[in-house]
Amino acid sequence: MAEFAAKRKRPVYLDVVRIRLPLPGFVSILHRISGAALFVSAFWLLWLLDASLASEGKFDAMRAVAAQPFAKLVLTGLAWGFLHHFCAGIRYLFLDADLGVDLARARASSWAVLAVSIALTALVGGWIWWR
């Protein structure tokens, strides 16, 4: 049975350049990209937490690393990744519960996810850059 399902030819349309995603699809792929980015960055983020708690000296070293403009840029990007993943994830929990699945509300909540995550990123970004 599994063999049959796996061997059966199914249509695949994955021309990345030509795909025109609807808004909820756009939110969905950003959910995946942000999740992947957070996974890839997990080592560095754990290192930052480790250093911040290890000792006074390492805490200062961690702050010096995090104060680099490039590190601030990456941290701001990861903050957006986390916040987008967070907001989109909450939207999916509602969709799983069959709430807001009609087209109009699914579009509205997609805009809300994009807007709220960017607004929160601006907040966190302001803290990262001008603290």
Next chain:
Amino acid sequence: MVKRIVVGAHYGFRDWLAQRITAAVMAAYTVVFVIAFAAAAPAGHAAWKAFFAQGWMRVASLLFFASLFYHAWIGVRDILMDYVKPVWLRLSLEVLAILALVGYAGWAVQILWRN
């Protein structure tokens, strides 16, 4: 020789559910963390360390990290299943992801309890 096809069988619903439960745990932790951080406003290394050394904070953070790494595993596996078609490469990357995440879990425990 038995021809076997590597497919994702038997764990679909369980992992779907686990992904949502771990997400809820992490979302709750995030909210609690932000509130506790705002309330304590730890400034400097000593206060930051004391903030994480609280008993409930250690346990809550452990639950967060356990949820995070399980959640990440399901997500990474989904991504690999979608984009990496050669079985040997997909399985290799999956093993690397598992090793990394289990290693991170040990590291996280060390970070939380070493201080």
